Amino acid sequence: MNKKNDLLDWVAELPLTHVIDHLVFVHAGLNQSLANPLEDTTAHDRLWLRHTYWYAQHKWRVFDHNKLRYSLITGHTPTREIIGRYADASRPDKVYDPQAIKSPIYSIQYPDEMPRYQIDGGVGSKGADNLLGNVGVFDSQTGLLVDAVED
DSSP, X not given: OOHHHHHHXXXXXXXXXXXXXXXXXXXXXXXXXXXXXXXXXOHHHHHXXXXXXXXXXXXXXXXXXXXXXXXXXXXXXXXXXXXXXXXXXXXXXXXXXXXXXXXXXXEEOOTTSOOEEEOOOOTTSTTOTTOXXXXXXXXXXXXXXEEEEXX
């Protein structure tokens, strides 16, 4: 038995999106410009989206609204690399810090919307050799982050 191949086979069988009550887990994100992002986002986009998930269409570095009634939990990109501003100035701009090594959990959330949690702690990124990453504990009924361990 080859444990590495068994693990890779198991991972390959996992769904690209997992929904639990008010939570949606997806590796990179959903294409919110689609009529039904949860159903219509391609497998490729669920694994690779970045800017088209974070930002509003045709508005570079303006955070998009969450059009779903779910909290979205995504990874794929260390949070220290995500920068942007809110269209309504409801929250402070997120700026790039070239000295940052850690990538704490970051929430993109407009008033009266469910949050989009970015949880990639940067493990595997350049200069992050000793990081363990982030672990978030979410309440599936409210869709909110209730506890976290952030490295």
